[in-house]
Amino acid sequence: MALSEAQVDGFARDGFVSGIPALDADEVRAFRATTEAFERAHPAEAPWAFDIKANLLFDWVYANGRHPRILDAVESLLGPDLLLTNSIFRIKEPGASTNYGWHQDSARIAVNPCPVIVYVAFSEATPENGCLKVIPGTHHAVVPFDLVSNPSQPNRRVARVRDPAIERAVDLTLAPGEIAIFSANAVHGSPPNRGTARRF
Secondary structure, X not given: OOOOHHHHHHHHHHOEEEEEEOOOHHHHHHHHHHHHHHHHHOOOOHHXXXXXXXXXXXXXXXXXXOOHHHHHHHHHHHOOOOOOOOOOXXXXXXXXXOOEEEEOOOOOOOOOOOOEEEEEOOOOEOOOOOOOEEOOOOOOXXXXXXXXXXXXXXXXXXXXXXXXXXXXXXXXXXXXXXEEEEEOXXXXXXXXXXXXXXXX
């Protein structure tokens, strides 16, 4: 679905656009069922296989990345010459401590023009279950950061913004099948899932 002029202008101003309908209920159910079947069949492999470049490992992930309604929305922002570089899962189990502190995905890799990240919701995304939060207007440049350890990502050091203006953060609440698109320069993060169901 192509974005409206107001949505494109909002992205330019704020660095994100959210609540875009993309997948229907059947598509959401099919994606989740396939993913969770793999988790059950390969519990030892799922954590690493879902953590980086899953689009190169799984046909159903690659197909989702080429979904026409997702591509139409991204094309509204970047034009028709698009490259899918990475697909990852950020599933949060209920009650788990998994969180992602304030950061910019582009902090350590300069790319021009700046890429965008498409977050596809396969469950509700709410403040209770640890939805994504974005600080509007932080996408114009990389801000100072430190490399730190993060228990949620134990095998790597991650870049975390030094002084995020968290009082300005916006919750990107989504219904299943909706997407949010944000600049890789936008300062964002997400807290743990305090709900009773998976955030998928």
